[in-house]
Amino acid sequence: MNIFEKVTSYEKIRPLFFDGMTLLFGGFGGVGTPPGLVDCLIESGAKNVHLIGNDAGFPWIGMGKFICLERATSLVASHIGSNPTAGDLMNLGKLKVEFSPQGILVERIRAGGVGLNGFLTEIGKGTKLEYDKQLVKVGDKEFLLESPITGDVGIVYARKADTFGNLIFDKTARNTNPYVAMATKVTIVEAEEIVPMGELNPEEIIVPGIYVKHIVPSKGYNWKWIWEMKDKSLRSERPAK
Amino acid sequence: MNIFEKVTSYEKIRPLFFDGMTLLFGGFGGVGTPPGLVDCLIESGAKNVHLIGNDAGFPWIGMGKFICLERATSLVASHIGSNPTAGDLMNLGKLKVEFSPQGILVERIRAGGVGLNGFLTEIGKGTKLEYDKQLVKVGDKEFLLESPITGDVGIVYARKADTFGNLIFDKTARNTNPYVAMATKVTIVEAEEIVPMGELNPEEIIVPGIYVKHIVPSKGYNWKWIWEMKDKSLRSERPAK
Amino acid sequence: MGDERQVIAQRAAREVKDGMIVNLGIGIPSLVPDYLDASIHVFFQAENGILGMGPTPTTNLDGNLSNAAGDPVSLLPGGSYFDSALAFGMIRRGFIDISILGALQVSANGNLANWIVPGKRVPGVGGAMELAYGAKNLIALMTHCEKDGSPKIVKECTLPITTYHCVKKIITEMAVFTITDDALQLDELMPGYSITDVKNSTGADFIVSSTLTEK
């Protein structure tokens, strides 16, 4: 493999998704979740997937589309409120949901991405979100130990990528994407624009290409539909299986 | 105080340095340590200072200049090899040095800067650098607990600042500066160029202005002397007190 | 109901002072900017990774420029984009001067419940725990009672807690309370309500501020 030439096609990406994998996805309320790669994941047929990402998206947007197909076994997320189907599946016992405070979740993904073995926080202490997390006493204070998160596969949305995988992002579509890129064994990037090496300002690069395995060109994003749907009920309608 | 107008003078900065303070400084081998603010610190007369930064600089460059004046009580750093005076002061018992692995040190400063309460790592385990750090058992593995670092005052070197304190850096002069900016109560920035709000590309801003308290214009940097000194022995000559 | 929400938002806007860094939750808090005086210059921050949000754009909506609720926003000069980890770093480290959150229940000692109604509503916690932990000042906005009339200001929350001892002020359509280490204190009555009205609709004991006068 030429590490300086990582651009490939959705056809070549499809077999990289596998049954039982842990899949990390970038995005926040669907914004910045790579729509072409979610479609590719759906086409791959992969099932029993363990999902980790900020939220369950909307039924038609972000990871929501895949969750509604009932091929995810578990989800670690900070909220699922924008995707009622995710809540239904959870209540039916078909989707195991672990809630994590939003900032703690992205920090756990970062910890995985930068090779740390966990961190301490007071956030969530004494609440239901403590789950069975280990407590660590330091002096006379007790903290929750949050474990690092890594994944088999990660999907990331970027504004621009060069062929080495150096990435820059677009406004608030950056969100959790840089850390998903760092924390997964096989990081796949969907980029709005792909340029030769040397065309990105080295000062502006947010994710160095070292973290990226594959790059596909984006077919465009779909999340502005969220507010273009004047009838807000449409936002949470479930797609047909 | 107008949070959108933080530009001030060295004269106004000088009294912010105080005896016994914990001072964090950006920079790596002197590159990216704000030279004007080090001079200002020297002029302030502050003593019994607890220093935390990547290294002890060179005798004439970076924090080395201040260390040679024997007004620092302690130093947390990853190495002091480029400043023989620091080693002498340590061996004489005049400077308490705690060594920290380089990447762990900057991560401790980040932890302080982002409000985490410590992190776990295997790095340094079983070595002299374990000091009396707490061990935390997770499953059947044992990790070192590294504590977060924060400071009373932080000095930072930036390529450009706007008047709110949004910062961008220059090449490898970035190094530890962003995290020093985040981890200190009074963050003071020396900027090569100061521009009005709106002139920096919001996508390129590395440190949002929220973290910055004061900005002074730089009078220029001095670290390229490191390699301009053809007689390498000059690099480690001690300045007169 | 719509009116109540506006009344609450309007009163909450008075808590926002010039030069503050402000984070607004979804629901009633998102209405607060409509009531800010033009002389007030603040920077709104959102958890997804933006500081210095400006007004909702009316044209040229950009799908990649939104607040934490996914609604379109703009960016003021001096604003910046960053990742979500940094956004929460600011929040945990205390750089948010004021966080205004919607609430389901608040207890007399400042416990906040706003993330789940077990068996009914499963929104998830989002960034509420971090905001409640880190913000210098946390204000909870809610209608005073449930639709069935049961109080939302209570001795002990019956809903799962988001964060303990974090709410500093409660604003409803009936009243404004502050919560100190010692007590829940009624500070203001909203137009049309008496102390007795508030007592009848509140599920916890409270003291009445010495400066409060019924109109």
Add this chain to the structure above:
Amino acid sequence: MGDERQVIAQRAAREVKDGMIVNLGIGIPSLVPDYLDASIHVFFQAENGILGMGPTPTTNLDGNLSNAAGDPVSLLPGGSYFDSALAFGMIRRGFIDISILGALQVSANGNLANWIVPGKRVPGVGGAMELAYGAKNLIALMTHCEKDGSPKIVKECTLPITTYHCVKKIITEMAVFTITDDALQLDELMPGYSITDVKNSTGADFIVSSTLTEK
């Protein structure tokens, strides 16, 4: 002595393969790029926060563009600048294909000592612990013996340890060793040295590779 260092660096250069991400320590490792074949395209990374370093510039030195030792460098197309925390994130997480470090002592089981000679030399550990922990392949370069003739390849390090069980290969002016879970193995002799020479200058037992032939 100068020659020995060049011999070691030249041999070490053969460990660097096309497409690798490489981190070089100070001292002898910094000489390695001089011996890389022009057909080899690699990205050099440094701990201060740079990936894709190019050759030392001869004009227009930029004080803000240096490697971890503070020496001037350039940046290749596709290279990037970032902060030191991210630089070490790459290192800990195993994205450095090969780390070539100078050493003071290496033990037969791969323990590395390279940060302090108590009472004499106090350089400090720098980034060596992280590199030794995270790099996929760690190669230690050193002259075979101290100036007084005492061996640097030893049963147990007498100097303080940097990292345990991390060195995969040792290159000296006399020989090349690999360290496996089982043993220290002599793989190659450098020109002019025999197995007996190496035995006499090495402070630990070793096995000899079956493919090694004395010339």
